[in-house]
Amino acid sequence: MSETHDHSNEHDHATHTHDGKPIQEDPLPSLEAQILEASVRELLIEKGVISADDVRRAIDQVESRTPALGAKIVARAWDDSEFKALLMSDSDEALMAFGVDMRPTELCVVENTDEVHNMVVCTLCSCYPRPVLGVPPAWYKRRDYRSRAVREPRAVLQEFGTQIPDQKQVRVHDSNADLRYLVLPQRPAGTEGWDQEKLARLVTRDSMIGVSDALAASDIGG
Amino acid sequence: MNPRFQPGDRVKVLHRDQPGHVRTPMYVRGKTGVIERVVGSFPNPELLAVGHSGLPYKMLYRVNFRQGDLWEDYGGPAEDTLEIEIYEHWLAPV
Numbered sequence: 001m002s003e004t005h006d007h008s009n010e011h012d013h014a015t016h017t018h019d020g021k022p023i024q025e026d027p028l029p030s031l032e033a034q035i036l037e038a039s040v041r042e043l044l045i046e047k048g049v050i051s052a053d054d055v056r057r058a059i060d061q062v063e064s065r066t067p068a069l070g071a072k073i074v075a076r077a078w079d080d081s082e083f084k085a086l087l088m089s090d091s092d093e094a095l096m097a098f099g100v101d102m103r104p105t106e107l108c109v110v111e112n113t114d115e116v117h118n119m120v121v122c123t124l125c126s127c128y129p130r131p132v133l134g135v136p137p138a139w140y141k142r143r144d145y146r147s148r149a150v151r152e153p154r155a156v157l158q159e160f161g162t163q164i165p166d167q168k169q170v171r172v173h174d175s176n177a178d179l180r181y182l183v184l185p186q187r188p189a190g191t192e193g194w195d196q197e198k199l200a201r202l203v204t205r206d207s208m209i210g211v212s213d214a215l216a217a218s219d220i221g222g
Numbered sequence: 223m224n225p226r227f228q229p230g231d232r233v234k235v236l237h238r239d240q241p242g243h244v245r246t247p248m249y250v251r252g253k254t255g256v257i258e259r260v261v262g263s264f265p266n267p268e269l270l271a272v273g274h275s276g277l278p279y280k281m282l283y284r285v286n287f288r289q290g291d292l293w294e295d296y297g298g299p300a301e302d303t304l305e306i307e308i309y310e311h312w313l314a315p316v
Binding site: 106108123124150151152153154155166167169170171172173174175176177178179 | 245246247249261264267282284289292293297298299301302303304305306307308309
């Protein structure tokens with residue numbers, strides 16, 4: 001419970017704020033939520049609804065997804081214009097080839113160009129395209145990133161080492177509802193003729209969130 | 223369900239006095255933007271959050287705002303924008 005405002009008459013959620021202030025500090029983890037989770041889990045196991053192994057398996061599955069899958073998708077989009085067109089217009093259909101099911105959400109792919117740099121944040125909690133990128137990085141869930149990415153995106157980008165020239169538009173996507181966002185970074189120069197496997201090595205997690213560009217060809221020994 | 227708004231329409235985000243789990247952040251309330259796309263109809267999250275079915279579904283849009291319209295003292299170029307998903311009952315025509 002935060003010291004600065006009283007939540008006693010409404011639902012409390014460790015990652016929500018209701019006062020609309022642009023800069024927020026992270027609260028301490030909620031002991032109440034931890035106790036609730038443990039109690040429900042233990043009851044479900046005790047009553048035979050689920051097993052401890054089911055819980056472990058579900059966690060294992062969530063954590064086994066990594067940004068390598070997103071990198072493969074981006075590399076294919078760079079290499080195959082037909083696939084890219086499908087990915088931009090009907091991502092469900094395009095992702096079937098990778099065994100990815102985003103339901104009940106939908107993936108919205110936003111493309112970086114010479115004119116626009118895209119960057120993704122979820123100001124309300126930490127919505128993230130987990131089926132293609134895995135578990136979000138810790139900073140993505142922090143209140144300072146979530147509040148500052150919409151308020152001063154260029155300053156945040158600069159702190160990530162990403163300098164966007166003034167003549168290029170920065171477009172922030174607040175992932176606040178039913179879509180999840182994947183940034184399609186620009187294909188680096190000097191990668192003509194590369195196969196998809198080699199191209200994928202240039203695609204980092206951060207470049208698919210939009211806080212950086214893809215690696216340069218020289219970064220992987222070109 | 224027919225969408226009330228089309229891409230390019232100017233809309234204003236309402237100040238609804240509504241407690242509970244809403245998906246419309248404070249910083250866009252009262253602000254004017256442009257419909258970027260009609261996303262489709264989805265269960266109403268305000269009802270889902272309290273154990274209901276989410277029916278009737280609500281039409282969802284992506285709305286584009288100029289950063290300068292969201293923050294009076296925005297420090298970046300005037301072309302910078304922000305896009306966010308807003309349900310139809312939070313939008314009014316301008």
